[in-house]
Structures are given as structure tokens and as C-alpha cells.
Amino acid sequence: MSFVIGALKIIFLIGFLVFIHEGAHFLIAKKSGVKVLEFSLGFGKKIWSKKGEETEYFIRMIPLGGYVRMLGEEEDVEDERAFKNVSCWKRLAIVFAGPIINIFFGLLLFWVLASIYNKSPYAGLIVTKRYLVMLFQSIVGLVSGKARAGVVGPVGISSMIVNTSGWFDFFYLMAIISVSLGITNLLPIPGLDGGKIVLIIIEMIRRKKVSEDTELKLTALGMLLLLTIAVFVTMNDVGNLFK
């Protein structure tokens, strides 16, 4: 039973955070006039799909991820509604939307929980502000090399989710993971939203698009880097679980 409840906790937490992340990309893309071809919740084989006016909505078998596929996101297309053909500012807004919603949602949830715990929305606000300052100091410390990060990967995270006791504990962890997910996604690594942001900023400075070939190679390189990090973090996580 604990296994099933644990699995449901993971699916709900990860599924929801991915849903709001992709949902934000989707909404801002639509608002910016970009043609969205697919909006998918989960990976793998499709279990449900519905064709909208121009977007096909999917629910796929593995509910631990999702994606938005926009026209001209990866390839050059001659269509003014293609992702690559809209202005840099619109593209920045679309890419930023996902991580920002995760950070915003995490902080909002943190404030709600802190308000409940302290029985006052104002006290909740002070605790949230303190958390934000602490978070900012940690990031500055990491960037300047003065602090060391205790990196936890998916194995460690799923273990933490399963071990939460009670709804307060669960939603507190959800808030922390949501903020972390947003910040991690803003790292300037190709393949992550932060990597895309860097490429758009480079384009704004050069006033010239980064070639499709270069972008693809950088993305693959970034994914390779992320996979390598993932393997090491997983080994570390599994090692910690045995301790």
C-alpha cells in the first residue's frame, strides 16, 4: 500500500509541476500568436488525444513529464507564426514563462503554508521573504564558489516525496521542488530553458539568428552533459539511500 501511495505522491507532485510549467509555455505561446502543434502531458505511448483547432492535445503513458511542440521550434519554417519567426522579446517571454511560473507557484505555496503555520498571512509573508533572501544568498554563494551544493537527483527527490508525512510536509516539499525546478531550468545549459534564453540573447546582440545546425549541436551537447550529470547524481543518490 505504501508503495502505491508513494507512487501516487510522485505522479501528482511531478505531474502537476510539469503541467504548470508546460501550461505556461503553451499559454504565452498562444498569446504571442505562435502556432502550437502539440501539448502533451507525459511521455511515451499516447493514451488519449484530442485535435483542437490547430493544437493536438495528448495524455501519454508515463505521467512524469510533458512538452509543448511549437511550429518552427526546431526547424526553419516560412510562416510568420513559427516560433523562430516571432520577435526575440516574444520568444523570451515564451521560454521564461515555464521556469517563472514554477518559481512563482513555489513561493505562493510557501507563503500559504507559512501563513497557515504562523496563523497570520503577514507572518507568512515575513517567513517567505526570509526564505527568498536565504535562497538568493545560496545562489550567490554557489556562483561565487563560496558555498557547495548538496545536489539531489530524481532518485533522491522521489525518496524525499515518498517519505513526506502528512499534507503539510508534502506541500512544503512541493513548494521547495517547484522553486528549485524553476531555478534549475534557468541554468544556461543548452537543452534547458536557460540555454534557449542565452541563444535568444546572443541573437539580440548579434542581430543575427544562431544557425539551426549550431543550435542542434549545442542542444545535443547540453543533453549529453545533463545525462552525464544525471548518471553521477543518481549514483550518489543510490549510495546515500544505502547509508
Place this chain on the structure above:
Amino acid sequence: MKKENEKELLKLKRVFSPKYILTEKLAEVYLFFALLIGLCFATKRILYGILMILVLILIIFFKLVFEKRKSNQTVMKFYEDRVEFKGKMFLFKTEERSLKYEEIKDITFTQGATFFEKRFQKAFGYGNIYIYPKKGTYLTHGMQIELVEDIFSKVEQIKNVIGDKMI
């Protein structure tokens, strides 16, 4: 004349690239297995957790073996008047098919179908070629060869070989 028709003008092979298979497969299943392993350990099902790690290793191992075999068995040859294919169209049976150029309805190519396939095939320069027949269905008479190296140049070469023989 017959001799001219037997001259092999272009040969396409399915590439076997452990680097591509490892990255694509690992990217596809990593998160699922990582979360599952965490779940097993957290609920004190240590053996299941270890089993999941083994399953992940086995999936990748079998994928490598399966892909190696598939690459060895798959070939598409273009002659003066026809294209011949040998390999697995779908999962099980190895088939040999031949189509004269005038029997071909369309030739298309893609670079991956899934999220990760698309990204990695483009990055590695691989692609998949599909040949649709005029008569019969794609399932019974069509041809497909996946993971062709240097896909854009290969598509150009096919165009040069076939020319205007596909009416």
C-alpha cells in the same frame, strides 16, 4: 541491358551507433527509472530497487544487441530501374521487397518521431527514409530504412539515381 540493370548505384545501410542508442534510450527512460528506483528504496523494497537498476541495464544491453542485429540485416539498394530492400519492416520477419521506380508513389524522409529521437537524430545527422508504393499498402509493399547516416546527402543521391523515372 540486363547487365546495366544489375549495377548497384546506391546502397543504404542502417547505421549501428552505440553512442546514439545509449544517449537516446537513456534520455527516454532515465527519469522514469530514477523515480521508480527512489520509490522502491524509500518504501524499503531494496531488492525491487536493485532489480529496477538491473532492468535498466538489461534494457540498454538488449537494445544494443537488437540494434546491432537490425543494422546487420537491413539494407536498401538502388539499381537503374528499381529499389530493393532487405530487412525487418516491423518487429519480426525479415523480408525482401523490390519496387520498380514507376511503381513508387512517394519517397519521404524524417529525422525521428519521438521527442528525444528528433533531437538526437538531428544532432547525429541521421534520418529515416520511407518509400510508399502505388499499388498495395505501405505495410505490405512499402519500404523503410531508419538511422541512415548523413541523411541529407543520401536523399540527394536518391534523387539523382531515380531522376524522372518515378512517374
